[in-house]
Amino acid sequence: MTSATLRHTIWILRGNPVTAIAATGALALCVLAIIGPSIVPYDPIASDVPNALQPPSAKYWAGTDQLGRDVFSRLVVAARLDLAIAASAVTLSFALGAVIGSLCGYIGGRLDRYVGRFVDVLMAFPLFVLAMAMVAALGNRVENIVIATAIINLPFYIRFARAEVNVRRNAGWVEAARACGDSHVSVVLRFLLPNVLPAMAVQVSLNLGWAILNAAGLSFIGLGVSAPTPEWGIMVAEGARFISTGKWWLVAFPGLALMLTVLCFNLLGDGLRDILDPRMRT
């Protein structure tokens, strides 16, 4: 079973090199997030004012910032925080959205109407502004960035799960499960959800990139993560002050890191669907 899954995964990756590259990139990012802090050449927080604003060189690969901190070390260390925020936010909205959406799709009726309208209201706000407002109201902490990001993502997952469950709720195998002694609850949890997950995994991958951007965006405007902590959004925000004087590396490298990360997760999405769908297997 496991070896068949592995073979299938390799087959998909071989036929789709873009997915393979994206998967490698995403994997490298995750590894970096785990071991990053222990391999970086410099302390990401300690300032070294004599060496401030050095351009990229053999000693400082990505130059130094206004306090003389190594930009490369800060970039690597920031990966953990950014990925963690995005991953926990997406996990939260995925779990909640899948369950709420499945129930709406299966039960329908009044529950579906009420949740549907609530979701519509949520989606009527500009999402980033909504996240800003929530972080500002809840307090300027990392947890609140996670919660805000999760809430603004929730409508997409609810709608997605609802639609996917709705088309399957009258399938023969759902009735068959009930004839085999499953209650409605267990039909939703054991039958419908597993069938919906592959399609949702694609959404998760696309969403991860988006959530990273969102977290960085909030930090950029000064919400959430605060100053000395290495974080891509803050790094771009701080570097922006120096761009007019030609200190391009302060903005370019964190920006590049953000772009590549988002790209990786987006490209991974499509390949993931093929890997997870058992019907694609021979």
Place this chain on the structure above:
Amino acid sequence: MNALAAIAPAGRASADGPPLLAIEDLHVAFSTRGGTVEAVRGVSLSLRAGETLGIVGESGSGKSVTAFAVTRLLDASGRITQGSIRFRGEDIARASAKHLRSLHGAAISMIFQNPRAALNPIRSVGRQIADAIRAHEPVTPGEARARALGLLKAVLIREPEKRLDAYPHELSGGMCQRVMIAMAIACEPALLIADEPTTGLDVTTQKTVMDLLAEITAARGMALILITHDLGLAARYCDRVCVMERGRVVEEARPATLFGAPRHPYTRRLVAASPTATSTIADLAVSETANPAPEEAKEPSPLVGEGWEGGMPPAERGRSTVTGMQGSQAHGGLTPLSLPRGGREEPDSPATALRPAPNQSPGAPLLLECQKLIKRYDRDIVAVAGVSLSLRAGESLGLVGESGSGKSTLSRLICRLIDQSEGDILFDGRSIGAIPARDFHSSEFRKDIQIVFQDPTDSLNPRFSAFDCIAHPLRRLLGMRDGAALSGRVRECGARAGLPADLLERFPHQLSGGQKARVGIARAIACRPRLLVLDEPTAALDVSVQAVILQLLDRLRREDGLGFLFVSHDLNVVRMMCERTIVLQNGAIVEEGESGRVFHHPRSDYARTLVAAVPHFEAGPAA
């Protein structure tokens, strides 16, 4: 093949002149993940103006692909690799797209299987017909509309002026197919290709649509290619019939000759497997006693492909005809594990099938009793209007009706999947109608009432292997844990349903239609139910697979003394499978009685219409 064509008697329109359509040595191949699949392998046939040619065969025989090749509507992965298609003497197998466009509709048109899917849902039918006319002729919108009206009249649509502005969803399936026919004949094509034009329609609707099609083609001198899996339909409406098997034409003759004295072994099997007005279960002699072709005994590994025309994945190709036949081999090879009920498992023989069911004597206790069941949906739609019926232990009761007759709703009420609005259901003398459907999963009777669904693909969880599908009720209802006992029981049930153990690890999409049906049956009998509700269990299967599945069901019933509630629209099947039959119309019983009596001497008008609409062929002394 050429020899066959030469001895084939010419059809009604055997007049001189070159044929309208001549296909020679046509090969069509599809490229799939598993390599190239040849769907059509050397088909030659010809058709004269005004003639009606039937192409019959089972799924995967290449009959639809041949038609799509003629209209050059093959999808991107398919191409014509060899051979020629001459239409009025000109080879269209390699014609340009522009030239083909001018032919489509004007000279060759096609009627598709699912009329509702083939019509544009957001355009009124009058406009769609007018579009078809204006694509080929420079007429004003007003003229096109007038002609569309004329066409709707020609296809006998009631109130055509009103229907002109109707949208497809406002029309019934039969009406939609009439609109499709109107579109297809709009530009007076010389050749009409109808691909399973009545599949999915009720039997009475099928008759009116086919009669109409026959009249129109005769009156306008159009040639018709009728592609169908229904031998009776081909026999009734065609001048000549080609039988296709795995991409080749194996026999071609007039229907009377072909079905009266089939020459090719495949035709013989097909004819034998088709239920007729007088056949019995044992007569469907495809059966496990027949010799499957040796190269087919081993299943090829299935190929996966999306977007195949006619809804037939390449995985079905060339397999469906035999999938059923491994039954006896399967339980022959698995005897140590398949000893249900004291080793009564024995290979089927006609004698077994003819033996009367064990406890169907009138004295047998009542197993099921429905008392004035009513099911209402929102907006006062009454699906089941006061049905009372009873079923004795071991008895088989047929439930016949057209779509909308409430037969599926009734079967779900009895299975306690939905709640009735009024009335009661007694099982074994105890009221199960009082238990809400939502709580019935924990009732002691849940394992006693099981159901086999219509579409074998749809009824299996795509993420469960065959093993898990069959094990599921054992785990849920009998509380069995994973282990030797469970896997032994699953293998036993699989074997009883004719599933070899090595197929159990496969996922539904890796199984053929017949194999999926077997998984569904194995799952339903896993907990040894006392009542099995069969909701059109063979409607989605090929006729030879249907024959084997029917024999299998009949055997299981006799072995376990099961009560059957057999729901079907196929009157012949119900007559063979059931002792008693109930005819439903609009949710109410219109006739009830012993099956033979109901079919041979129906008392109600509705039952008479139903019986008369079934297309038959006269089965000769099939070898």
